[in-house]
Amino acid sequence: MAVTIDDVRHVAALARLGLSDERAASLAQEMNTILGHMDALSAVDTSGVDAVAGVGAGGLPVRADKGPPIPLLRSLDAFAPEVRDGFLLVPRLSTHDTAEEA
């Protein structure tokens, strides 16, 4: 399963990473080397073996899906890159280039 430059470009897009051509090429090489070592797993007979779903006997407990667990001791504008009226600001989507379209 050799990783190609196209694979690297595809995966980088999924991971929202911008890569130069040079870095994409070196990553293809590095990933092939690293994943080559992982091929040792393919020789292991895992028929009938469950994949780990949680560490320890108790599985993976989940907390109740409600609100932030604790109050934040600093306001958003103390750590967010851009804030207005309590909202995080982000650049426009390319599909909404003008204010009218937005």
Next chain:
Amino acid sequence: MSTPPSITDLRTRTHSGAVGIHDTVAGALDRMKQVKAGRDGLNIFVSLDEKHVRKHADACDGLLSHAEPTPLLGVPVAIKDNIATLHHPTTCGSRILEGYVSPYEATVVRRLRDAGAVPFGKTNMDEFAMGSSTEHSAYGPTRNPIAPDRVPGGSSGGSAAAVAAGIVPAALGSETGGSVRQPAAFCGVVGVKPTYGRVSRFGLVAFASSLDQVGVFGATVDDAARTMHAIAGRDPLDSTTADLPVPEYHRASERSLRGLVVGRAKEYFPDSLDSRIRARCDAAFEKLRENGAEVRDVSLPHTELAIPVYYIVAPAEASSNLARFDGVRYGLRVEGDGLRGMYEATRSQGFGAEVTRRIMIGTYVLSAGYYDAYYRKAQQVRTLITGDFARVFGSGVDVLFTPTTPTPAFPIGAISDPYEMYLSDIFTATANLAGVPAMSQPIGRVDGLPIGGQFIAPHFGEEMMFSFAYALERALGAEAHS
């Protein structure tokens, strides 16, 4: 390097009034300067606000009126830079979080403060805890206090170095595949990874959530045991913490090893193991025998698969956890072409080479067409590795003893092949994959460089593990550091 006063000495002398907390902290700050812990020297700390640390020390004076000294009264404890603190930045050794100050505090830091400790600055680390040498930090490499041309190990290299340099008697680190035990071995100190679920991860910046645990460093087994006791236990803010009582680990020192069984797993002593490390381990087994323990040969046949499994599971989880660093909510933002361009520019410029590599591998093994071949397969083999431990511990073995690392600390810059670096974790990653507790302690030196021996125990078997560690430390005496 000199040893600072032990935690027991410090808390007793502080409570009696023989020493002031302010003086202890001033001593630690002086020691930092003496050993050249700054950016141009050992580069141990990423941030340390002296004024704030001194102010906190003064605030601790209120604890002196308690009838009994609190467990860590007056003890300065260094904190790894991926654990959230309110007054120092939490950068994870990354450009992408440069200057970020958390709006909340990690449970382990709050528990340290409640126990009377003084959080003492943030220590350097491999970026987002991805590394085994503390060379992959945006703030430059940390140097090993025992041999400054060598790495301190990683990823918690700054915390290990802070203890080894005699600045603090204890420090917090974090473990995903050996990031406390490996640097503890390289720096000649004690490092403990607890059972998954023993210590809260609330406020620990997530790397691989099914593997991550906060761990502790101590100058001695007792320093580590007391610090671990202070931070362990159920936390409503981390649903994976176990609702089990926390033993007073320092009481494990009183237990005899007579009738207990220590396993010697052949997979941890391959023919390729440095003969001098093997000899140190054999000497340690002999000491355990002399103390009444039975040494039993055992096998954990899937051990050699731990690195391939680990380097699929951990990057996969990291690729998900690190998706949150995109320039929107906190940290670095680099403008690009629209929203997507901003994401890509921020992440490409904010993450270093190793983090980028692991995000790429993690995204790849989770992507359509590769998930079953890599991720699912790795999680199945992880089940087999966990089963190895269950079988051995179920057969009457109380703990395992192994070398912590296959080599002593290597020179800075000596390893450039990523996979070769990953092999540093070959004896440690198994415990993270299985979720069992493990610890490293000094068992001697090779060419002047510290060597670590590792105990591994069943789930929530920390007390038993500490019993062996105390006994071995007593039996080795000065040999542990010579």
